[in-house]
Amino acid sequence: MAWVPGGTFLMGSADFYPEERPVHRVSVDGFWIDTSPVTVAEFRRFVTATGYVTVAERPLDASDYPDADPDLLVPGSLVFRPTAGPVDLRDYRNWWAYVPGACWRHPRGRGSDCSGLARHPVTHVAYEDAEAYAAWAGKELPTEAEWEHAAHGGLVGAVYAWGNEFAPGGQMMANTWQGAFPWQNLLTDGYEGTSPVGAFPANAYGLHDMTGNVWEWTCDYFTPRHPAEAAHACCAPRNPRVTEPEPSKIAGEPGANLPRKVIKGGSHLCAPNYCLRYRPAARQGETVDTATCHLGFRCISRGGPPATG
Ligand SMILES: [Ca+2]
Ligand SMILES: [Ca+2]
């Protein structure tokens, strides 16, 4: 883990999506954070030690999913399927498939396995899976403010975790999607799907993959906007948390009965023509039961400052 010094930073961005606004000052205390997302190998150690069964591997209760096709009420997870050509980007069903049997051990469904993926981030983990791992490891999940502060690496006002240029000097800094999503993956960064953790440079706090590779769960419930800037700099919220689940639900949509948590950092599926969320300020709400091939997590530890000497 690496130590992230406490401090005050500008949370959010005025330049991209409405849910990132308004920019407002926030203070967080220092904390330790995993230098990479939790890997398949690490998650396997947890499952071996505890016998834990992830949400995606458990039988589904039809009463939780009143609108679901009964044929899909079998354990499984969401797997990305590239399309043959351009499609309507407003309908995510064009590229997401609920695949029976897909889970962290079988990331593409039955018949696939995670050989060769030991050092890749674990995927297909729902929120409670991340929480269970963190508890087992004696750690916690970050708040959105902690995560965003860590991602900035101390850079003030920078768009990306490394500065304002996406590929400084032509160097790819993160695993995202280059080309036209969801059909043309140009692989300029060298990776289709996830990449081994640490394949891209760390930010100034020594953290890899804060941008891209997999989205990462935080413990905050989603809100469609940030709170307003405090009237006085001295009154900036300190260690803010969003603990109220009700406002995170979206009435009238699938999963309306389920709260959503904030996920951060974007993934290997974020592309300029579709989703500019490979930035520290970017955020998205994800229903807590959702597991997908581009969502993982990392843990923090709110213990004391690093030992000196
Ligand atoms: Ca990529
Ligand atoms: Ca990430």
Ligand SMILES: [Cu+2]
């Ligand atoms: Cu995205």
